[in-house]
Amino acid sequence: MHVLxxxxxxxxxxxxxxxxxxxxxxxxxxxxxxxxxALLQAAQFDVMVLDLGLPDEDGLKLLRRLRQQGETLPVLxxxxxxxxxxxxxxxxxxxxDYLLKPFDLRELAARLHTLLRRAxxxxxxxxxxxxxxxxxxxCEASLGGQPVDLSRREQALLQALLxxxxxxxxxxxxxxxxxxxxDEVESNALNVHIHHLRRKLGNSIVETVRGLGYRLxxxxxxxxxxx
Amino acid sequence: xxxRVRLSLILGSAFVIIWALAAAWMLRDLRQxxxxxxxxxxxxxxxxxxxxxxxxxxxxTAKGQxxxxxxxxxxxxxxxxCQVSSLRGEILASNHKHDGSMxxxxxxxxxxxxxxxSWRTFTYTRGDVRITTADRHMxxxxxxxxxxxxxxxxxxxxxxxxxGLLWVGLGKGLxxxxxxxxxxxxxxADSVEPMQVAGMPSELQPLLETQNQLFLRIAQTLxxxxxxxxxxxxxxxxxxxxxxxxxxxxxxxxGNVREQALEHAEQGADRLHRTLEQLLMLARVEGSLxxxxxVRCSAEQVALQAIQDAGxxxxxxxxxxxxxxxxxxxxxxxxxLAVAALRNLLDNALRHTAGDDPVELEVHMTQGQVGFLVRxxxxxxxxEDLQHLTERFxxxxxxxxxGLGLAIVQAIVQRCAGNLRFESSSDGLRVWLQVPSRxxxxxx
Numbered sequence: 001m002h003v004l005x006x007x008x009x010x011x012x013x014x015x016x017x018x019x020x021x022x023x024x025x026x027x028x029x030x031x032x033x034x035x036x037x038a039l040l041q042a043a044q045f046d047v048m049v050l051d052l053g054l055p056d057e058d059g060l061k062l063l064r065r066l067r068q069q070g071e072t073l074p075v076l077x078x079x080x081x082x083x084x085x086x087x088x089x090x091x092x093x094x095x096x097d098y099l100l101k102p103f104d105l106r107e108l109a110a111r112l113h114t115l116l117r118r119a120x121x122x123x124x125x126x127x128x129x130x131x132x133x134x135x136x137x138x139c140e141a142s143l144g145g146q147p148v149d150l151s152r153r154e155q156a157l158l159q160a161l162l163x164x165x166x167x168x169x170x171x172x173x174x175x176x177x178x179x180x181x182x183d184e185v186e187s188n189a190l191n192v193h194i195h196h197l198r199r200k201l202g203n204s205i206v207e208t209v210r211g212l213g214y215r216l217x218x219x220x221x222x223x224x225x226x227x
Numbered sequence: 228x229x230x231r232v233r234l235s236l237i238l239g240s241a242f243v244i245i246w247a248l249a250a251a252w253m254l255r256d257l258r259q260x261x262x263x264x265x266x267x268x269x270x271x272x273x274x275x276x277x278x279x280x281x282x283x284x285x286x287x288t289a290k291g292q293x294x295x296x297x298x299x300x301x302x303x304x305x306x307x308x309c310q311v312s313s314l315r316g317e318i319l320a321s322n323h324k325h326d327g328s329m330x331x332x333x334x335x336x337x338x339x340x341x342x343x344x345s346w347r348t349f350t351y352t353r354g355d356v357r358i359t360t361a362d363r364h365m366x367x368x369x370x371x372x373x374x375x376x377x378x379x380x381x382x383x384x385x386x387x388x389x390x391g392l393l394w395v396g397l398g399k400g401l402x403x404x405x406x407x408x409x410x411x412x413x414x415x416a417d418s419v420e421p422m423q424v425a426g427m428p429s430e431l432q433p434l435l436e437t438q439n440q441l442f443l444r445i446a447q448t449l450x451x452x453x454x455x456x457x458x459x460x461x462x463x464x465x466x467x468x469x470x471x472x473x474x475x476x477x478x479x480x481x482g483n484v485r486e487q488a489l490e491h492a493e494q495g496a497d498r499l500h501r502t503l504e505q506l507l508m509l510a511r512v513e514g515s516l517x518x519x520x521x522v523r524c525s526a527e528q529v530a531l532q533a534i535q536d537a538g539x540x541x542x543x544x545x546x547x548x549x550x551x552x553x554x555x556x557x558x559x560x561x562x563x564l565a566v567a568a569l570r571n572l573l574d575n576a577l578r579h580t581a582g583d584d585p586v587e588l589e590v591h592m593t594q595g596q597v598g599f600l601v602r603x604x605x606x607x608x609x610x611e612d613l614q615h616l617t618e619r620f621x622x623x624x625x626x627x628x629x630g631l632g633l634a635i636v637q638a639i640v641q642r643c644a645g646n647l648r649f650e651s652s653s654d655g656l657r658v659w660l661q662v663p664s665r666x667x668x669x670x671x
């Protein structure tokens with residue numbers, strides 16, 4: 001999951017970033033509303049964590065303007081202000097969830113997963129796809145009951161595909177899901193991860209749509225692949 | 228008791244008393260006129276009877292016979308008695324049948340009792356006869372009563388009518404008060420919205436306006452308090468969040484990441500510590516706690532101490548310009564407060580001066596005052612922000628402070644009757660801190 005973290009307090013931002021990364025999320029950090037806007041245009045994000053007290057513009061204003069521009073990205077607001085009007089204003093401005101500082105990192109991650117799940121139209125956390133089961137919050141995958149060990153990048157890749165069943169994703173979109181904006185990406189890195197995923201979950205799990213990109217294909221039980 | 232009932236009672240009582248007095252006066256006059264008229268009737272009747280007797284062909288004689296005249300013949304009004312007697316006392320004629328006769332020895336009006344009834348009599352002597360006419364007092368009173376009754380009924384009606392009108396009129400007149408009262412009653416207890424009551428009379432308008440201004444001021448105060456609490460929550464929660472988050476990261480990770488997380492947590496704790504210290508300082512300065520430790524402190528000592536405390540020990544960038552007499556001028560305020568104020572100013576200056584540029588501190592002595600000038604070479608402060616500088620939790624965008632430093636300085640200045648002034652230009656900010664000095668003591 002690719003998270004855009006918009007927080008001006010350096011100390012807090014580094015903590016959230018490190019904590020979410022440790023829980024398997026990809027985090028890009030910005031410290032101002034203008035930087036957030038620029039990054040949102042440059043890359044694809046799954047969810048945004050927004051602090052309200054930004055130096056150049058009020059977080060609520062940023063959120064309102066994004067919603068006016070038709071941005072549907074799920075947004076979780078982080079703030080230390082706990083007046084009810086603040087919360088109501090935040091939700092009315094287009095936020096999807098609200099977390100009060102100080103918070104628990106696991107709760108933040110769980111809420112982000114929930115936001116993503118709802119955005120994908122699912123009600124339970126675990127994604128089932130044929131014999132494949134994947135739990136985005138614990139990053140555990142199993143195929144036909146057998147646990148499958150996936151690297152962090154592979155998890156992100158799988159989740160991006162599972163969240164968009166039937167849709168063709170360009171390699172740029174997939175890269176955005178897997179890598180942070182500042183990560184060094186080698187040209188064939190994505191292909192390597194797709195290759196690993198196919199090896200672990202069956203060849204057909206990632207279908208190549210020639211000239212366009214990739215699409216989620218059927219998962220196959222391990223014994224079938226073995227035969 | 229409502230204003231309406233109260234006014235109605237007071238005005239109503241006054242009405243009743245005045246009307247009663249007027250009515251009593253009127254009724255007394257009426258009675259007198261009435262009695263006078265009845266007396267005149269007795270006189271007129273007696274004269275008329277006398278005229279009739281004059282015209283008789285032969286004089287009246289008393290022969291022990293029944294009276295020659297009946298009442299009809301004497302043609303006196305109903306209910307009136309008439310008696311004609313000779314000067315010797317013989318009754319020549321009477322229209323009244325009773326055992327006793329009227330005493331007619333004296334001329335003029337008399338009140339006498341005959342056969343147990345009281346009469347009003349008039350005796351008139353003409354030639355050789357005496358004519359006495361009489362009215363029963365009872366009849367006179369009955370007549371009087373009926374006239375009084377007829378006269379008092381309209382008075383009573385008028386009184387009742389005016390009392391009723393008074394009640395209704397007061398109700399109408401007090402309507403604006405009632406509307407205001409209703410508007411107040413409808414308000415929620417915690418509402419600070421201005422009141423809208425239409426059609427207020429000019430006497431109540433100022434009250435309403437004052438009330439609304441008060442509501443406005445309360446609303447502003449509440450809003451300011453709410454914002455302050457909110458800001459305080461923000462300033463305390465942010466470092467706490469940093470600490471908590473980094474501790475959690477430290478638990479999730481290991482190696483380098485963990486070390487860094489712990490270091491960050493420590494930085495957060497330092498920040499929280501600073502914020503708490505500043506908050507406590509502000510509370511102490513604004514409260515009534517005494518800072519006076521009895522130690523006199525010269526301007527020089529204060530400047531040196533503040534420099535030593537400033538910048539977390541990094542004070543090499545502070546250039547001090549100190550006149551020699553500064554050692555002999557003592558401040559008229561507790562030393563800890565003076566040092567705290569000056570240190571906060573120096574901290575700010577250091578924070579806003581980039582790199583190794585110096586921060587200057589000059590001490591000036593004037594009559595009864597010690598002035599500290601702190602000058603930095605930072606970017607300065609926009610004109611419109613100068614007024615916000617001493618607000619609690621206000622801070623400029625670049626500032627890393629918690630927004631309390633200058634608020635504390637302002638509070639100290641207010642407490643110690645000093646003065647704080649800012650001058651901003653493109654080459655930095657000048658802050659003048661003036662505090663009262665104690666009468667300088669010459670050291671031996």
